[in-house]
Amino acid sequence: MSSLKATQLSFANYLRDPNAHPVPEGIASERLQVYRDLFFNNVCGFIDNAFPVLHSLYDKNAWLALQQQFFAEYPCQSPFFLHIAEQFVSFLQQYSLKSVDPVFVAELAHYEWAELYIGSKPNTEPQTIIDPEQLLITPLALSDVAMLAAYPYPVHYISPSYQPEAPGELHRFLIYRDKQDDVIFVTLNHATLLLLHQISEMPGQTLTDVIMAIAPHLPMLTPDQLQLAALPYITQWAAQGALVAAR
Known part of the structure; x- marks a missing residue:
């Protein structure tokens, strides 16, 4: 040396x-x-x-x-x-x-960091806005300024007056920066997390493709029922910038 x-x-x-x-x-x-x-x-x-x-x-x-x-x-x-x-x-x-x-120190830290990360992440390449009339045939992708997260603690409720002592059910989130550059946290259920996870992992699929991929994991609903239930969410997230047309 x-x-x-x-x-x-x-x-x-x-x-x-x-x-x-x-x-x-x-x-x-x-x-x-x-x-x-x-x-x-x-x-x-x-x-x-x-x-x-x-x-x-x-x-x-x-x-x-x-x-x-x-x-x-x-x-x-x-x-x-x-x-x-x-x-x-x-x-x-x-x-x-x-x-x-606290037993949840790592999970709470990640939850708080996610806001900073999404809020400051560069979004250098313009992303294609989804035309609402073309929603069913548009290849979908998660925005570059969006992410999914899940925690075995209710991290969004933790405060000095509420501190869970043990892990429990998963709390799932879509975190994204909207068109006004505000960071938005959306709580998800099992089905909407599956939907977004499929889009995140396999960008370029249409909504019909995504529904067919996740349908085996949600056997209580037919693919048609799943698509009907998913459409309002997809429409809203596309309008707010969380979902974009795949490049």
Whole structure:
């Protein structure tokens, strides 16, 4: 390892966790603390802003300890500040819960991150609006600024006064950015999730194709009944920009 690289690594290790790493040779610890405070406070600011509900469930010291562990241990792969929240979600998905942590910490963090992700995701290529009169024969796709998510906790109801203690039934969501650039969360049932999942995984199918693909999973309804039930949802989501014509 070159001398410069060794110095940089020593500097970075100390900034991440000064309790576990020595002060780099030739640099005063007081000067390094200025840099550490700058980096750490910036990271904490992004985390605080991205996860307001999760933050509200912790006392000050426990939240600070969680942020410090993330800052010290997680190998972030992106230099962009906007990606800090996504990296924090990844950290929580492999994090070992402590007694102070809610059991749903990873799920709630992902739910809160989804709003930031969809709200800030670039949508650089123009997407074709679906003509309502051509809805039944248009190849469908999920918008580039839409996603599906499901959680075994009612994450949309969690607050300091309501914190479930165990997982339960799945809560399913369509999350998308509408034409006014507002982020919309739509609760889904089993059937509408199947419908959208098929469109997401196999873009380019018409509504009839999609119905035929999911019909075996919903044997209580005929394909005609499924299509009749699905049509109002597809029409609404297409009008709001969650669904587009496949490229």
